[in-house]
Amino acid sequence: MIYRETGNFVTNYFKDREIFPLKFDKIIVILGLLILYLYVPTTSEYTLSAHVIPILAVGLATVGLNILTGLTGQLSLGTAGFMCVGAFSTYNLMLRMPEALMSLPVALLFSGIFAGLVGIIFGLPAIRIKGFYLLVSTLAAQYFVWWFFNSYAWFLNYESSGVVAIPPKMYDYWGLGNLLGVDMQGYPARYVLALTVCLALTYFAKNLLRSNTGRNFMSVRDRDIAASVMGISVPRTKLLAFFVSCFYCGVAGGIYSFLYIGNVDLMIYEIDRSFTILFMLIIGGLGSISGSWLGAIFVYEFPIVFTWIGDTIFKGAFNTAVVENVSNMVYGIFIIALLIREPGGFAALWATTKQKLRMWPYPH
Amino acid sequence: MSDILKVENVTLTFGGVKAITDISFNVKEGEICAVIGPNGAGKSSMLNVINGVYLPQIGTVTYDGVERRSINPRDAAIAGMARTFQNIALFQGMTVLENIMTGRNLFMKSSWLEQGLNIGRARTEEKVNRLAVEKVIKFLQIESIRKTPVSKLPYGLQKRVELGRALVAEPKILLLDEPMAGMNLEEKADMSCFILEINKEQGITTVMIEHDMGVVMDISDHVVVLDYGKKIGDGTPSEVMSNQDVIDAYLGVSH
Numbered sequence: 001m002i003y004r005e006t007g008n009f010v011t012n013y014f015k016d017r018e019i020f021p022l023k024f025d026k027i028i029v030i031l032g033l034l035i036l037y038l039y040v041p042t043t044s045e046y047t048l049s050a051h052v053i054p055i056l057a058v059g060l061a062t063v064g065l066n067i068l069t070g071l072t073g074q075l076s077l078g079t080a081g082f083m084c085v086g087a088f089s090t091y092n093l094m095l096r097m098p099e100a101l102m103s104l105p106v107a108l109l110f111s112g113i114f115a116g117l118v119g120i121i122f123g124l125p126a127i128r129i130k131g132f133y134l135l136v137s138t139l140a141a142q143y144f145v146w147w148f149f150n151s152y153a154w155f156l157n158y159e160s161s162g163v164v165a166i167p168p169k170m171y172d173y174w175g176l177g178n179l180l181g182v183d184m185q186g187y188p189a190r191y192v193l194a195l196t197v198c199l200a201l202t203y204f205a206k207n208l209l210r211s212n213t214g215r216n217f218m219s220v221r222d223r224d225i226a227a228s229v230m231g232i233s234v235p236r237t238k239l240l241a242f243f244v245s246c247f248y249c250g251v252a253g254g255i256y257s258f259l260y261i262g263n264v265d266l267m268i269y270e271i272d273r274s275f276t277i278l279f280m281l282i283i284g285g286l287g288s289i290s291g292s293w294l295g296a297i298f299v300y301e302f303p304i305v306f307t308w309i310g311d312t313i314f315k316g317a318f319n320t321a322v323v324e325n326v327s328n329m330v331y332g333i334f335i336i337a338l339l340i341r342e343p344g345g346f347a348a349l350w351a352t353t354k355q356k357l358r359m360w361p362y363p364h
Numbered sequence: 365m366s367d368i369l370k371v372e373n374v375t376l377t378f379g380g381v382k383a384i385t386d387i388s389f390n391v392k393e394g395e396i397c398a399v400i401g402p403n404g405a406g407k408s409s410m411l412n413v414i415n416g417v418y419l420p421q422i423g424t425v426t427y428d429g430v431e432r433r434s435i436n437p438r439d440a441a442i443a444g445m446a447r448t449f450q451n452i453a454l455f456q457g458m459t460v461l462e463n464i465m466t467g468r469n470l471f472m473k474s475s476w477l478e479q480g481l482n483i484g485r486a487r488t489e490e491k492v493n494r495l496a497v498e499k500v501i502k503f504l505q506i507e508s509i510r511k512t513p514v515s516k517l518p519y520g521l522q523k524r525v526e527l528g529r530a531l532v533a534e535p536k537i538l539l540l541d542e543p544m545a546g547m548n549l550e551e552k553a554d555m556s557c558f559i560l561e562i563n564k565e566q567g568i569t570t571v572m573i574e575h576d577m578g579v580v581m582d583i584s585d586h587v588v589v590l591d592y593g594k595k596i597g598d599g600t601p602s603e604v605m606s607n608q609d610v611i612d613a614y615l616g617v618s619h
Contacts, residue, residue, distance in 0.1 A: 013494040204480040211479035211486055212465075212472040215458070219466050222455035229415060229453075230533065231441030231470045240476060287457065 115250025
């Protein structure tokens, strides 16, 4: 076996804390990065626009929800609402701020902060209430945000149709495209930006998870009284979780609107999207960053693969309604099965598989 | 020695139920003080009043020279109180190492941004505090389980991990709620050794609720006896053992 842990001794506590302690893992990661940055942008425009970029956007939102729900244990149904705040802030920042100041990455950062602040406001009830009751507050966030952007046409620059296509000049990046001779509005360039943001934020989330903040989050989730007795400020921790989580959702919303569909449209941030992202989180595994990505890939790709099977094997026997219903049923079955058999989701399944392979052929 | 903790005339009621009635006692710096009494005597409530989980209706708690009626649990932790719980309040979803690291949270001064970016103070703090945690892990002899999720551990070890989590915060006073409940003889002996060593070697004042009279009489310097929310005895183990009220409470009175 090439992949093994034996003979790999950590000699200090610093090494013990590495994300990828094995040399083999490091090689895989470097190879993966090379593929993501060098090979994937050269694949077809269809692959990028229909598979990769949307997965990056919803996956990032799933990571965000994971910080709130998986790590801190605060249930939320407002994910799409917070994504919506992100998308609309990105658009308005790009539209109204001087071009010399704003570029898409900067706008994404600030819209994340806006979404985070909105998240703090709707997270305030979390200081007093827990669990299912908190769902009501985040549900209110979802509906309030939606109503708010629907009511004030200013945010859509008085576009009567309710959908604004994003003008090409917003992809300008201070003229970087011309400088490099790359079409910045094209999907490869969009993909590279989305990928970079997602990788950076995933790394950030992973760091939070393995440091004091992450432990504070988890301690509030597991036993809030014990946490407060140990000197952790529970209200502050909860609000921080809301801020960080909604920051991720906001950035994800910006990526979804700007780098994936290319327009700002209120209809795509309805409550079903919040549910979809919650499914991704549960199927992928609460509390695991890599699980969030696995869940996002599974839930997003399932209808596409199912349609493809229908088209190629059954010669177009499934129409879109069938695909949608079957997908929902499959998610439901997966969630029930996982909750009973493996509450840790795909991430835990993966860990078990790794463990089994390591022991193979012995059972223990 | 001076009194590190002074409980004065504390009364705690839940609605109409009087959990604690007018209790006063002092804990001297550096001693092991055992709080004993039959079930429902108000022992755990007393600890909860001391570190601010419950707010007493009447009375004050003077800790470290500061007199107050109530203290926020977080401020109590900052002031150097650490405690364990009767029915283990470990963070079940985390490993032993993560649980004990959480006990160091007051020593972590870096902001969440630094931690997220893994730069500056965040990196060094994680290393420095890990060393402190490893000392406690070694002291409690739980090196082999440091990466195990606590939910998979047997009861006795969970109690030990919880003691470690309290100890790693470097407290001035340690409040232990039934540290030996549900343990077998050897585990009790181990736990007694740990408590004695913490008290004698590191000089940490310990207030302990315990039901095992053998342990209480052996290791404590000072015993407070509660019954039905009232204090019925206070003194050295031998004084308490010969106190008629205490004997009546434990053995019953003939009618």
